[in-house]
Amino acid sequence: MSNAITVLDNGHPISFTFDATNAHHGGGSPGGVTHALKAMRAAFRLLSDTPLERREVTIVTAFPDPEDATRWKW
DSSP: OOSOEEEEETTEEEEEOHHHHHHHTTTSOHHHHHHHHHHHHHHHHHHOSSOOBGGGOEEEOSSOOSSOSSEEEO
C-alpha cells in the first residue's frame, strides 16, 4: 500500500507523499502532515472510488490562512 495520496490535475494523476508534503511545509510539523494525509486518504475513499480532481477539493479548517481564513484550496 502506498502512503501517497493521488488526485487529478485536469485529468492527469499526481501523487503527494509524506516526504514531499512535509518538505513543502518546512518540516516543522510532521505530526500535522501525517494527520492531514491520513484524514484526506480516509475522506477521499468515502467520496469516490477514483481519484478526485484536486481543484474541486475544499478543506475547512480552524487554522487561519493569510489568503482565506477558513478554507484551503488544494
